[in-house]
Amino acid sequence: MTEAVLALDAPTDAVATPDFEAFFREHHERLFRALWLMTRNRHEAEEIAQEAFLRIWERWERVSAMPETGPAGYLYRTAVNVFRSRLRRARVAIRRAIGSLPPDDELAGVESREAVVRALAPLPPAQRAAIVLLDVLDLPSEQAAEVLGVKPVTLRVRATRGRAALREEMERHDELSG
């Protein structure tokens, strides 16, 4: 029996521990919005956020006692792992699911107002994630690097390249729109 099943069989019943619920309510919105920027799809962002929180909940007793980055760090790491995992499955060009997800209605609405969101589209997911972790979630580079499982220098390189590409795309958009 796997760890997940053991955890699900634990007598947590249908009621969340107050700590977990408070943790959820504190972090859900921020995580969801960050994932939306990474995936550019509302449904995908919601799915990843739900899966990440469920995994945390299954291990809440252990995760809530984590001394270092705490449960929030573990949450972001888990969410990024879910994101990466979904991306890995789709890494082959013909199945690049994240890239091929049709923009949802809300994305279209936001894109029409925010050039920066449209400019995110052509960026590789790794650069997109690096920018979101550093510039939107304001994680220290060491922590963001840990979340992504890369060295801090690698993260900074990706973020630098991503920002440059973003600025270029935005300038191009500004020129086109006069």
Add this chain to the structure above:
Amino acid sequence: MNYLGERLRHASDLVSLPEDPFERLIRRRDRRRRRERVVALAVAAVVALGALGGGLFALTRTGQRTNVTSGDGNGRLALASGQYLYLQEIVSTQSGQVRVETWWASDGSGRTTYACSTSDCHWGAPSVGTFGPGGFPVESDVSNLPTNPSALLDSLEQRTATDGASPEPAFSPGPEVASGVTAGSLYRAIERLLEYPNAAPELRAALFEVFAGLPGVTIDHDVTRDPAGRPTIALSFTDDNGPRVYYFDPDTKQVTGFGPPGATDASDGLTIWNEGIVTSTDERPTGDQWLFPPAGVSA
């Protein structure tokens, strides 16, 4: 916060939040628990009755049949305690190859290796290493999914639905096969499951049966060999990502590869699998341990 960060955060603030996310999480957790318990009970009952049998199955609700002989690999698919499912996945891309090897046992132990020669090898890499019981990193525990194709189809429909444990995006095309579930969303769910290193051989065989019976999936009788030259049953379908072909071993019904139609040995986007059952994470299959003829095997 810098200028870009401000712009991005402002943009994300424009997106409406999901309704009742915590209540959804509770329902999701409860559904997962309930389903796993029900399935476990059902499987236990079936085993007790000795009712597990082979033979043709009929997807009675959809009225579809696979038109291929259902096989159990002559009993070779069972993964016993102490045995590991060995999978080698070889992905060809324009810039090189990715090779992932996994050994997974039903107690959640195993090992993963990763070799890559593409332009961005870190991104998307799996967690490599050797893992003790319960430690093998999996995306989802699928050990309780039924291996009876008809029951598996029911389970996949529940799992895939918008409010299911693993909902698939609603954009997927194709006719609706159940309330809120399109054939396209089932294609995607099955594709994902076939990539799980913890999807046991019997589950994989059942996934083939379900896959072959879905509306829009056709058996390409003109294709008798997979891109690696192995005997095959080729299942073709088209969804948002274009046309694709999945190749299955005719005997064990294990997936041996997938790619765009007409893919050759190293076509961009081609994935080739090798699969066997071994007794140690230090060994690769040999001889009869392979569940189908291996291709392009390297250490």
